[in-house]
Amino acid sequence: MCVTGEPDARKPARPVRGEADGNVITTAWMWITRASRLLHYVSVLVEEAVPQVIPATGNPIGVDLGISSLAVCSDGRPPIKHAKALRANLKRLKRYQRHLSRCKKGSKNREKARHQVARLHARIANIREDVLHQATSSLVHTPLSPSERISLKTHLASLLPLPKTKAEQKRGKKQVKKLIHQTTEINAPLRPQLLVLEDLNVEGMKRNRKLARAVSDVGMGEFRKQIEYKSLWNGEMLLFADRFFPSSKTCHGCHWKWEDMDLSDRIFICQNLACPLFQVPQDRDHNAAENLVSLADEYLASLR
DSSP states (O other), X not given: OEEOSOOOTTSOOEEOOEEETTEXXXXXXXXXXXXXXXXEEEEEEEOOOOOOOOOOOBOOEEEEEOSSSSEEETTXXXXXXXXXXXXXXXXXXXXXXXXXHHSOTTSHHHHHHHHHHHHHHHHXXXXXHHHHHHHHHHHHSOOOOHHHHHHHHHHHHHHSOOOOSHHHHHHHHHHHHHHHTOOOTTTGGGSBSEEEEEOOOHHHHHTSTTTHHHHHHHTHHHHHHHHHHHHHHTTOEEEEEOTTOOTTTBOTTTOOBOTTOOTTOOEEOBOOTTSTTBTOOEXXXXXXXXXXXXXXXXXXXXXX
């Protein structure tokens, strides 16, 4: 929830009383934080009962992060595209910043131009965060087709009491959304037991002046942060490959290594005569995802 106005910074977090999902909250704390001069966010901390998390038992998934695609997975799903939020709004941002630099310092027009730039930066950040939330949620939640999701929503809504007011109808929709993503024994085999990602040196990648803007636009650090806590919430294990593990340079069929492979080489071709994938063109990112999922199989075998 966001509000406009100037909060009193001298006041600490204060207790409030409210209602959430039909349960009366007796203890809650509220903070008001400042995002910009005209925009503030209200954060409410509450205590609520969390259902028991059922551990996932499905097939592991290897996830290879990249620039051309946000993530390529080993389970055969289409590559997850990233929003390219900065790239799509770069021309507008340059125009707004040129206008800001030409305004007289201390003038009202300069203040308006500064707010215009700040709003565009906030919009770019919100677009990127929304795409990352959708991507990470699709990995940890039960994969459902649109028809399956609609039928499940209809079934869960029929189990709830018939709403009498618009507020109850809105509350019922939130409850249905929570129930869809709740971990159960039924959807445990459909959720991945283990997710494997690369331990990327994002700050080091940003030092490359040709890739710095594209790497920053992807949001790899935020992707890792979200997948860490979402996998914990959904009863899934998370494994990070070694930073120097050659996932892109190694053939997932025979482990032959292409030593002089460049970043511009997007197709992997195995040169091992004994490999069943000899001279078979493979997508570089998909090959890396397959190598990551092989680490998951070795890790799970060591736990048995």
